[in-house]
Every structure is written in C-alpha cells, then in structure tokens.
Amino acid sequence: MHDYLKHLNLSEGAIAVIINLIAALVILVVGLWAAKRVTNFAGRAMGRASFDPTLIGFLRNLIYGALIAMIIVAVLTKAGVPFAPMAAALGAASLAIGLSLQGSLSNLAWGVLLILFRPFRVGDFIHAGGIDGTVESINLMHTVLVLPDNREAVVPNAKIGGDAIINFNRRGTRRFELRVGIGYQDDIGKAMALVEALFQADERILKEPAPGVYTEALADSSVNLLLRAFTNTGDFWATQTDLLRRVKECFDAEGITIPFPQRELRLVQGQLPESKEAAR
Template sequence: MHDLLADLHLSESSLRFALNLLFALLILVVGFWVAARVANVVQRALQRASVDPTLSGFLRNLVYGVLIALLVVTALIQAGVPQAPLAAALGASGLAIGLALQGSLSNLAWGVLLIIFRPFRVGDLVTVGGIDGTVEGISLMYTRLLLADNREAVVPNGKIGADAIINFNQRGMRRFELKVGIGYKDDIGRAMAEIRQLFEADARILKDPAPGVWTVNLGDSSVDLVVRAWSRTDDLWAAQTDLLRAIKERFDEQGISIPFPQRELTVVQGTLPAGTPPQA
C-alpha cells in the first residue's frame, strides 16, 4: 500500500512538472509572437513621430529585448525553477555583463543622446574628441568623420560626449579674419578705404553682420591691420582666400606697400685710433 501511494505521488509530481513545462513552452511561443508585435508597434509609432530611424530601431530592439527577458524569467518560474536562486543568478549575470561592457555601454548611452539632441548632423564640419572633420555617419556606438585629407576617423561616442563639441555649420555663417601690414609711410585711411571697397565688390561677404577693418598694432616694420568679415559657411574658404588675394592686388595697383621684416645697417667710416690692430 505504501509503495502504491508513493507511485501515485511520483506520477502526480511528474504530471505536474510536465504540465508546468508545457505551460512554460506555451508562454515562450506566445510570448515571442506578442513581443515582436509590440516592438513593431512601438517602432511604427516612433516613425510616425518622425524619430530618427537609428534611434527608433534601437528603441524597438530595446523594447523587444526587455520583453524577451521578462518572458524567459516568467517561463523559468512557471517551469518550477526556484525564484531566489534565479534572481541571484540574474543579478550576478547583469553585474558581470555591465562591468565587461562598461565602455560599450558608455558609447551606447552617448550614441542615444547624440541622436536625440542632435548637436551635429551628417554633413556638418565639426571638432569632436579633438578631431576636425565632416560627419559622414552617426551610429549608436561610433561616429564616422571624413578628414580634410580624405582619411576616415571612427570616433567612439563616449569620447565625443566627454569632450567639447564644436559645430562649424550650426549657425549657417562664420566670421573669418585676415591680418595685413602696410608701410609706415603709407596712408592708413586710404588703405582701409580700399579694403572696404573690396567688401562691397564681393557678394559672398555678408553685409549683416557688417565687415570691418581696424588698426591693431604698430610693428617693427609695418602698421598692422586686421580684417574681419562674415560669409555663409559654404563660401568661407573661397571668400577668405579671394579677399586676401584681392587686397594684395589692389594695394599693388594703388602703390600701397606691404613690407616684410628687414634690418637697416649703418656703416660709420672713420680713422682707427693709433695702435688699433687691423681687423681680419
């Protein structure tokens, strides 16, 4: 009789375990389907809200991953795995993964922030992480820059977030500065007037903010003028270099000198004192 009761109890336990395992598998099958549908709904909602495709894809995968994690935990509990050891194992695993991926998680977090707050966009000329370049692509982990000499730099987003970000395109226009020296015998007012005429002649130089020219220094061999003007960001390099050339050509036409450093030597002729040995 005792053996019969034991066999019945064992059969009941086996049946309960089989049912729990079946329910756990059912939870997984249905749960995977529901998680995929919920994640897709979230992604479509973000796309309708005009959220960046990279960010919407990341958030879709994040929602899906969280749902799958909860699904697996629920299935394990339903299958009869004790909750306390399971919670301890999950906590230890999460801590180990977090420590191992500390740098990657930092890059990921900054990637999300860069996509949300948009301090720069693809095509902008920037200085990030101490590197100057044009933004070619922004991902969740890295930002790709095209350098002036056609090299490509891949900068971790964590490094970008930990440093200053300088965006040269954000305002749409920039100021450039030139320094020009004229001779001490030249008319300063006339030189300034000639430069102002060049401002008016170049449509790429903006009139608001107004350009200007000032006297900034009396050097060893020249009176130094500083020229400051504004242009659209796309026209900056051409406007700056063309204006510098135009100033040189205009000064040459008007006889205004641009001196270069030089020294004047004064030779004094006379009779050497008696007894002075001749110099070699």
Template sequence: MQELLSRLHLSQGVITSLVNIGIAIAILLIGLWLAARVANFARRAMRRANVDETLSGFLRNVINGVLVAMLIVMALQQAGVPSAPLVAALGAGGLAIGLALQGSLSNLAWGVLLIVFRPFRVGDFITAGGVDGTVESVSLMYTLLVMADNREAVVPNAKIGSDAIINFNRRGTRRIELRVNIDYKADMGRAMEVIRELYAADARILRDPEPGVWTEGLGESAVVLVLRAHVRSSDVWGTQTDLVRGVKERFGAEGISIPLTRRQLTTVEGHLPDQAA
C-alpha cells in the first residue's frame, strides 16, 4: 500500500513538473510574440515622432531584448529553476561584458546622444575629432566624414563627443575675412572706398550683417586693412576668390600699391664662418 502511495506521489510530482514546464514554454512562446509586437509598436510610435531611424531601430532592439530577458527569467521560475542564481549570473555576465566592451559602449552612448541632440546633420561641413569633412552618415558607433580631397574618415563617436564640434553650415551663413596691405603712400580712404564698391557689386555678399573694411594696424612697410563680409555657406570659396581678384585688379587700376616684403641680407667682413681646409 505504501509502495502504491509512493508511486502515486511520484507520478503527481512528475505531472506537476510537466505541467509547470508546459506553462513555462507557453509563457515563453506567447511572451516572445507579445515582446516583438510591443517593440514594433514602440518603433512605429518613434517614427511618428520623427525620431531618427537609426536610433528608433536601436531602441526597438533594446526594448525587445529587455522583454525577452524578463520572459526567460519568468519561464525558468515557472519551471522550478531558482531565479536568484540566474539573475546573479546575468548580472555578473553583464558586468564582464561591459568591462570588455567599455570603448564600444562609450561609442554607442555618444552615438545615441549625437543622434538625439543633432549638433550636426548629414551634409554639414564640420570639424570633429580633429578631422575636417562633410558628414556623410552618422551611425551608433561612428561618424563617416568625407574630407576635402575625397578621402573618407571614420571617426569614433566617443572621440567626437569628447572634443569640440565646429559646424560651418549650421547657421546657413559664414564670414569671409581677408587682410590686405597697402603702401603708406597710398590713399587709404580711396582703398577702403574701392573695397566697399566691390562689396556692392557682388550680389552674393549679404547686406545683413553689413560688410565692412577697417584698419587693423600699421605694419613694417604697409597699412593693414581687414575685410569682413558674410555670405551663404555655399558661396564662401567662390566669393572669397572673386573678392581677392577684384581687390588686386582694382587696386592696380587705381594705382594703390600692395607692397612686397623685402629683406636685405648683408655679410660683415671678418665674421664669416671658418671654412674647412
């Protein structure tokens, strides 16, 4: 009789374990389906909120991963596996992985911040991480810049985030600044008037802020004029080139000389270095 009861008790225990395992599997399967639905819903919501596609995809995967991890713990607990050692093991594993991937995680964190706060956009010309270039793409780990000579620079996001970022296109306009030397004998008033005429003749030069020309100082052999004018970012190099050319041609036509720096080297007899025999 006791043997029969023992067998029945054992059978009930096996049945209970099988039922718990079945429930755990059901929790896992249904939970995986729900986790994917929730993650996809969150991604669609972020798209409607105009969140960057790269960031929304990353956050979708994070949400899905967290939900799946919670489901695994719940399923194992339902199956009778103690959850405390599992959670401790996951925590220790996560710490080890975090220490091993410290640099990559730093790039990832800065990538998220760059995408969220957008200090620059694709197409902007920037200085970042010590590199000058046009932004071609921004990913979670690195930013791709195309340099002026058409080379590509892959700059880690952590390097960009830890240094100053200079955006040349963010405000839509840039200032041209040139320095021109004129001879002390030249008519300084006429020289400044010629430069203002060049400003007025070029439609690319903006009137607000107003362009100007000032005397910066007195050099060794010339008066130094400084020219400042604002243009659209796309017109910087063309306008600057034409302005330099216009100053040279108009000054030549007006007889306003641009002095050359001359240095005279003299040798004092008796102080030459000894020559080898």
C-alpha cells in the first residue's frame, strides 16, 4: 500500500494521512461489528442468568454505548486528531449539554436507579408520583403506568424517584378493611359471630394472619364494626366486595339492622315571653 501511494507521487505526509484514514475506517467498521457481537453475547448471557428483562435491556444499551464511545475515541486518535483538545472539547460540550438538560438528566439518573434497585417491576400495581396504576414498562426517562380505568400515564422517573413508592404486589398479600354499622338495639355479639363465620366460609380469606372483627365506634346512629382480613393480592377487590354483600344478606336474614343516619327531635311546649309593648 505504501509503495503504491509513493508511485502516485504523493508526499510522505500525505501518504501517512491516507494510511491513517484507511486504518481509522477499518477500526470503525470492525469496531461496530464487534460492538454488536459483544452486546448480543452479553444480552444472551444475562438472559441465561435469569436477569430481569428491564435490567437486561438497560445493561445492553450501557455496554453498547461504552463500546461505541471507545471506538469513536480510537478512530479519531488514529485519524490524527489530538487527544487533549478533543477531550477538552468533549468536556465543554458535556457541561453545556448537562446545564441545558438538567431535568432530562435527572430523569435519566432516576431511571438508572429504578432499574438497578427495582422497587417495582413490570406488572406490579403501585402508587408512585401521586398516581395509582399497573407498571407497563420502565424506560430510562419515564415509566408507563396503566390506570385502573385503562388510561395510560407516562410519569417522569424524577417524579417517581422523588416521592414515596407504594408497591401493592411485592408482599403477595394485602389486607382490606370494611366498616359496617348495626343498630344500638341489635345483639353485637351475634353480629360479630356472623361475620366470623363468613370469614371462615370464604377460602380466599387467609387464615394467617387471622381475620378479625372489632367494635370501632359508638356513632350517632349506629354501632360501627371494623372488619379486617388478608387475601392474596389477586383476590383483593373481589373478596372484599363479595364479603360486603354477604354481610348485608346475612344480617337481613338474621334480623340485624344496618341503620341509616337519623336524628331525634323533641318539641318542648312553653309560654313565649311577652313583648315590651304587650307588657305595657
């Protein structure tokens, strides 16, 4: 190659530049090919190791980005670009970009933390950023939640990471609470025994921790009972709504009233005070 270029009557300096450019092009092509191969191999290895799918995608992108950066530096260096000015220019550009994209970088940083520490996973029902929803996807910049009414919410990761995160699925079980009022004239012991029997009859209600029914308050119009029980997360809504209906049906059958708010008015008859004119 060198003798062929000299045959074209090129100077030594021009020959060196051309050779460096060709070498830089070779490094670029081979480097891009190798980066894809290494990234795909790492992704398959993490998949065999049962890594979380979201974490696999993040690490693959991180590895590929790092390899591309190394390839670009190698290509520019081989092409004859001085490293010190290039590093200074990259540093200044990074600073300017960082100042202009503070919000986006905050989302990116929280995205990395959410993916690494995984306070929730795809499919979990969570409360985050003031929103309740099921996690559909976790990206570096935002998290997609599907709300109970099937609306979609795209929540910035900085908003999620900067507030409390409540994961309703992580423990596998949930406790529900129901409040039922009975009349003051009703037998409170009988009412509580009926509720306990309903607990035992429903297989979805967990026996450990044990469910319970308690006297919560002596209200204006009723004696309020508090019902607490644990279920598996998937049975949470159906179990408590079914139990509430069965409590109503059982109380009706046993003659236990569920009173509505009421007031007792008393009229007191008496002589009205005479006016000053009548007194005269």
